[in-house]
Amino acid sequence: MFPDLTRDDVFRIETRRLWLRWPRAADAPAVLQLAGERAVAEMTARIPHPLPRAEVDAFLLDVRKRNAEGAGLTLALSPRSDPRRLIGIVGLFPGEDGAPELGYWLGRPHWGSGLMAEAALAAVDAYFAYAGGEALQAAARLDNPASRRVLAACGFQPAGRARKAFPARGTEVTVDLYRLDRAGWLSRHAPAAEAA
Numbered sequence: 313m314f315p316d317l318t319r320d321d322v323f324r325i326e327t328r329r330l331w332l333r334w335p336r337a338a339d340a341p342a343v344l345q346l347a348g349e350r351a352v353a354e355m356t357a358r359i360p361h362p363l364p365r366a367e368v369d370a371f372l373l374d375v376r377k378r379n380a381e382g383a384g385l386t387l388a389l390s391p392r393s394d395p396r397r398l399i400g401i402v403g404l405f406p407g408e409d410g411a412p413e414l415g416y417w418l419g420r421p422h423w424g425s426g427l428m429a430e431a432a433l434a435a436v437d438a439y440f441a442y443a444g445g446e447a448l449q450a451a452a453r454l455d456n457p458a459s460r461r462v463l464a465a466c467g468f469q470p471a472g473r474a475r476k477a478f479p480a481r482g483t484e485v486t487v488d489l490y491r492l493d494r495a496g497w498l499s500r501h502a503p504a505a506e507a508a
């Protein structure tokens with residue numbers, strides 16, 4: 313799914329306020345604290361609550377392995393002023409049906425400043441620009457307007473509604489589905505028409 317460029321753990325993306333970098337073992341305490349909050353976990357399909365430390369360690373190992381294999385790209389969000397500090401995660405990975413999916417979470421103290429839109433846009437660009445991707449999908453719970461706004465900011469279009477397995481919630485949840493294909497992504501990157 314991803315090329316050699318992203319498969320090495322020196323890979324980084326710089327945005328206006330963030331570094332997106334590979335997660336590492338030393339991020340475990342930050343993940344435990346931030347993703348351990350119910351408000352974060354309950355919106356996601358895969359973060360259990362309470363969140364055991366062993367689960368976090370296994371997650372960090374797993375995403376590094378997938379990054380190295382090019383089977384996905386999961387990146388930590390770090391403030392540019394403090395690149396070692398993890399404040400959230402953005403990931404591209406094969407979804408239930410194998411089609412590439414975008415997922416993310418941000419620690420609660422950092423909500424409300426548009427940071428995830430900034431990070432998700434960069435991850436989406438990496439997928440289409442570096443991985444030559446054709447289409448991305450995403451899903452958000454009906455009671456998650458902030459996530460829907462993040463997807464809209466990245467150019468995702470609504471693609472219906474479905475019941476989706478949320479294993480960490482132990483149930484299926486109704487979600488709004490979203491899709492962004494290569495043509496849609498390219499149209500947002502088209503050079504502005506020259507002034508007459």
Ligand SMILES: CC(C)(COP(=O)(O)OP(=O)(O)OC[C@H]1O[C@@H](n2cnc3c(N)ncnc32)[C@H](O)[C@@H]1OP(=O)(O)O)[C@@H](O)C(=O)NCCC(=O)NCCS
Nearest residue numbers: 352355416417418423424425426427428452457458459461
């Ligand atoms: C979803 C999440 C990543 C958003 O990150 P964020 O950087 O804080 O996003 P913002 O606070 O800038 O909000 C994004 C937009 O949603 C809007 N928004 C936030 N809360 C809202 C609410 N309760 N109702 C309506 N709009 C809301 C914001 O005004 C903003 O709008 P804008 O794009 O017009 O500026 C973060 O809330 C989070 O991690 N939530 C828990 C985990 C999660 O939901 N993951 C995604 C699973 S699909």
